[in-house]
Amino acid sequence: MNPALSELQGLFPPGRLLTRPGELAPYASDALTAFRAQPLAVVLPESHEEVVEAVRWCVRHRIPYVARGSGTSLSGGSLPVEGGLVIGLNRMNRLLRLDPKERLAVVEPGFINLQVSQAAAPYGLYYAPDPSSQPVSTIGGNLAFNSGGAHCLKYGMTSNHVLAARVVLPDGQTVVLGSESLENTGPDWLGLFVGSEGLLGIVTEITLRLLPKPEAYHTVLAAYDALEKAGQAVAAVVASGLLPGAMEIMDALAIEAAEAAVQAGYPREARALLIVELEGEAPQVEAEARYLEEVIRQSGAYEVRVAQSQEERLKIWRGRKAAFSAVGRLSPDYLVQDGVVPRSKLGQALAEIENLSARYGLRVANVFHAGDGNLHPLILYNGRVAGELERAEALAGEILQLCVRLGGSITGEHGVGMEKKAYMPSMFTPEDLEAMQRIRQALDPLELANRGKMFPGDHPPHRPPSGPHPLEKAGVIARE
Amino acid sequence: MSETQPLRPTSVAEVQEAVRAYPRLRARGGGSKPALSTPQNGQTLLEMGGLRGVVEYDPSEYVVVARAGTPLAEVAALLAQHGQYLPFDPPFLAQGATLGGTVAAGLSGPMRQRYGGVRDFILGVELVDGEGRRIRGGGKVVKNAAGFDLPKLMVGSLGRLGLLVELAFKVFPAPKATCTLEVAFPRLEEALETLYRLAGSPIELYALDLVPPATLVLRLGGLSEALPARLERLQSFLGQPGQLREGEAEVAYWQGLNDLGHLGAGALVKVALTARRIPALERVLGPAPRRYLCAGNLLYLAWEGKLEELDALLKAQGLSGLVLRGTAPQPQIGIDLAQVFARKVAAALDPQGRLA
C-alpha cells in the first residue's frame, strides 16, 4: 500500500476506509451511468473533524476528491475523479436540532431530504424543496446542486431555504456561512456557495428553514389529446394571475412508464397530462380553484380530475415523482436532460423536440416543471445497439442547443456536473467562465475539489469514444 | 486627498474604462443610501444613473430585465400596469433608489414576508469587476442552475465585489386586494408570542411587522372574494378585532412607510436578526425609532447618538448592522463578519481593491 494510503489508514478505521476492488466498484458512478471512474479509495467520515482530516490529507498529497451523498446526481456530480478520493457523507446523517418555534432544522449533510419534512410534520411544518429524488437524496447533495423540484416557482429552490452552513473549504479551513436570519448585512456568501457543485467546499452542518404546511391543497389532473394544448393551458393559468404551488406536464410515454411503475390510475390514452396544484389558506384556495376550473375548462382538456382527499392527491403525485426512474421499464437506458425555456416558448420547444425525436429515431419521454419552463426530456436508447448512445447524446445536445436558442438555460436544476460542462460556453462567454474559474481557484488553487466538473476542458473518464460533439463539429464550441 | 470629479457612464464599456482608469471608485445610484454611496478617501464617484432603462419585460414570463441605474419607481410602475410587482418590496422608491443600489445594499421591505427578499428574486446579473472585466452570471429564466450563483453573491455586496450594470428579476402577480390589521398588546412578550404563533401557522401574510413597544401590523392579500373570510379567521386567531385599514387608506399607509421617514432623521441602520433576539434588543435600544419587519428577521432603526455606541451595542448582542445613512468609518457595524471565504472571493473579483 502506498504511504499516502497508509496515512489515511491512520485517520479512518477499516470499516470506514474502503480500498478493495469490491468496495470501490459501487462508488464508480452515480445516477448518470454513462460515466464511470475508479476512485483510489472511499472514506466514510462520521464527524466534521474527520471531514477536515480527509480534506487535509488530499491537500497534503495533492489528491483530488469528490464528496458524495446518496449518489443520485443526474449530471455526474458525485462521479469520482479517477484515482481520487471519494468522501461519502451518508453516515453523517443525524438531525442535530429541530426548533419548531424558530422554524428551523439543523442537520448533518447525509440527512435525507424527505426526512426533514417527516421530522417537521408533527409541528405543522415542512421543508419545501422537493426534488423527485427526495426519499433518497441528501441535504448535502441538495445544497451542492441547489436542487429544485416541482414546487419551485412559488417558493424557490434549495438556496432559498438554507439559512446557514458550516463548510470545510478545499484547503481544510472551516467557515460558517450565513446565519439564522433571513436577512444579511453584507454579501450573500452562502448564496454563492449553494449550487457550487462541490467545487468550493464540503458542508458538514446545515441550518434549514421550515415553512408552515399549507392549510389546503387543490390538486387538479387534466388530460389532453395534444401536448401543445397542455402547454397552452399553463400559459393561460399564468396569464390569469394565479400562482400555483406546482404545475407539471407529462407526455404519453412518461404516462405509460409511470402507470407501469406505480399504477397511479392516470387516464391511459392521454397524450399529455397537466397537474396543477394550488395551495394556501382554505378560503383563498377555494376562490382560486374557481378561476382555475374556468381556465382548465377553456383549455380543451378532455378529462379533469380533482383530488378529493390527501390520498388522492398523493396518488396523483406518485406517478409524476416516479416518472424518471420508471422509464427504465420502457428502455434499457436513458439520458435525462434538464433544459429551461421561457414559458411562452414551451409549446414551440415541445414541438421541436418531437421533430428531433422523429429525425433521430429515438423515443423521447417528456416530464417537466411547466410552471418554470424546466424541461426534462428523457431520451430512451439501448446502449447495446451500436451507435445508439452516440445518437442519443447528439439528440441531447440538439435539445440543449434549442433551449439556449429560445432564450433559456442548459440546466434548470440538475446542475452542470460532468454531463453538461461542454455546453457551458453556449451560455457563458469566456470572460464569464474565467471569472468563475478565478473564484474557484482562489479557494482551491490545486483544483482538488471535484476536479474536472462544471468547467469545460479535460475529457470525461472512461467514456466510450464517441467522436466530436455536434456542437464541436459545427465549430460552436471547442474542447480546448 | 480631495475627491475627484464624478463620472457618469452611459454604457457598460464606459464603466469598464472608468474602473481601469481610476484606482478607487464608489458607485452611486439614486443616493438614497448615502452611507453606502458617498465617496471617501479619494474614491472617484461613479454615477450609475446613466445606465437606465428596462431591457426586457414579458409579464407572462414573470421576468423583468433592466439596467442597474433604472429607478425602482419606474420598474414598479411598469409592473403595476400588468398587475405585477416586486415581491421583495424595496424601500426608497420616491427617493430615487435604483435597482442596482437596492441589490448592492440588499434592501427589502415589509412585504418580503410573503415570498422572500431581494436574494430570492434575483435571477441574473451583469457586472464589471475590480479589473474592469465584464461578467454575466445567472440568466433570464426563473430556473437556472448553470454556473456559480453570482446574482445571489451580488445581493448586499455594497458595490465592492463588482459594479452592477444589468439585472434580471423574477416578479410575481400583485395581490388583487389587501387589508391591514393593527393589533396592540399590553406587553412585548404577548406581542411576540402572537408573532410566533402567526409565523408558524398556515395564515399567509404579506406583512408581519412589530412596532415597539408591542403592536403588530399584519397585511393580508389575495382574491377579494376570499379576503373577508380570511380577515375574520385572522381576527379570531388573534382573539381581538384589531384596527382595520382598507381601500386607498390602506395602500397609502404602506406607501407612507416606504421612505422609512417614520423613523425620523437620525442615522438609518438595517439590522439582520431573528425574533428571539428582540427581547434583549428592546431592553437596550431605548427611544430609537424602529420597526421590526418580516416576523422579526429585519430591523430598520434610526440612531440619534454616536454610531460607535450602536456598534458596541450590536456587538454585545451578537448582531450585525448596515448603516444606510449616517457617518461611520465603515457601513458594516456590529459583529465582524469577515472570514476566509469572503476574503478569497473578494480578492478574486477585485484583486486590487478598487471597489473596496
Place this chain on the structure above:
Amino acid sequence: MQHKIDSEKLGPQGEIMAHAIEACVHCGFCLPACPTYQVLGEEMDSPRGRIFLMKEVLEGSLAPEEAQPYLDKCLGCLGCVTACPSGVPYGELIGTYRGFSEPKRHRSPFQRLFRLALQETLPYPSRFRAAARLGQFAKWMKPLLPAPLKAPLELLPERLPQSEPLPEVVPAEGPRRARVALLAGCAQQVLQPGFNRATLRVLAHNGVEVVVPRGQGCCGALALHTGERARALKLARANLQAFAGDFDAILTNAAGCGSGLKEYPLLFRGQPEEAQAKALAAKVKDVSVFLVELGLKEVPPLPKPLKVAYHDACHLAHAQGVRSEPRQLLKSIPGVALLEIPEGELCCGSAGTYNLEQPALAATLGERKARHILATGAELVVTGNIGCFTQIETHLRRLGRPLPVLHTVELLERAYFG
C-alpha cells in the same frame, strides 16, 4: 444500465440476470428501503451496489470473492423491489446469482458443514425436531460454543411444543364453499404446530375443505435462496407431484413458503416441468388472501379490547404484495385496535436463515424491530410467518418485554373458538 455480460455463455440463468441488471437505472431509490444500507451505510451493502457488483462479476471484471461478502449480507427481503420505480426483479437476480455462483465458491469445511446441517435438517420436520431437542439439551453449552453456533441455539424456544400430526383431510363445517390444499411447511411444524392447527380450524369453520397432501415437503425456498439449486429442484419436484390435484387454491400460512411456491416458474425455467410449475404457482395463495376473498363467517368479539401491532413479513408484503388482506382480517375481529409499526417496511432480520448466517446484522435489525413494536404500546404482535415470529419473540424477550406473538390465523382462531 449498460452491461457487457455475455449471457449466452451463461445459459438461461444468464438471461435472467442480464435482464434484471439492464432494468436498473442506478437511481438509488432502493437505498432507503434496504435494511443493510440503513445499518451499514455503505454503497456495497445496498441493492444498487449489489446489482453493480453482480454485473461486474458477470462481466468478468471483478473477482467473485470480492463481491461475495456484500452479496452474502443481502437479506433477500425484497424491500428494494417495492421501492424500485424501474421494476428491477432483484429477487430473481440475487436468487439466480447465488445458484450460479455457489458451485464455484470456496467455503471453509466448517461453513460447508454448517450449511449442510441446515439444509439437511430444517426442511425435514422429524430431523429438525430431533436436532432441536439436542439443541435444547446443549443450551447450557452455549458460552463454550463458537459464535456461529450460538445463534441457532438462541433462537430455539424454551420448550418445544408437542408435535401435532396433521390429518389428511379436514372436512368443511356446514355447506362446502371451497376445497383447498395446504402446504404444511417445515420448520413451523416443529416450532409452532399451532399455526397449522389454527389454519385448519379457521378454514373448516368457514366452510372450506382442506386437504393436506401426503408426499409434500419443504417448498425449497431455503435451498433456492441460498444457492442450493439442485436441492431446490428436488424438493420442488416432490411438491409438483403432491399438489397436482384439483383444488380451488393451494394455501400457505408462511410468507416464505408462499413466495417460494410462486417462484417455481422461475426455478423451472427451461425445464420440462415449466408448464406444471406455472400451473401450480397460479393457484398459490396466502391463507389471509384466500379468507378475504372467500369472505369470513362473522367473527365474535374478543373477550376484551386488544391493541394489536401487525408486522408485515417481507415475503408477504414485498415478495407477494400482500399487505391489506391480513389487516382486513384483523380489523374484522371486533375489539381489535390495529397499530402500525414504525419502519414497517423494514425487515425484522429473520430472512430465512439469515439470522443464523449473519447473526450480528440480524440481531441489530431484530432489536430495531422489537423497539419499534414496543413503541406502539401494543399488547399483542401478529404476523404471518414463522421466521418473523421467532425473531420478534426472541428480541422482545431479550429486551425484557416478552409480548405475546401470534400468527394472524391464531388470533382468528381465538376469536372464533376462545
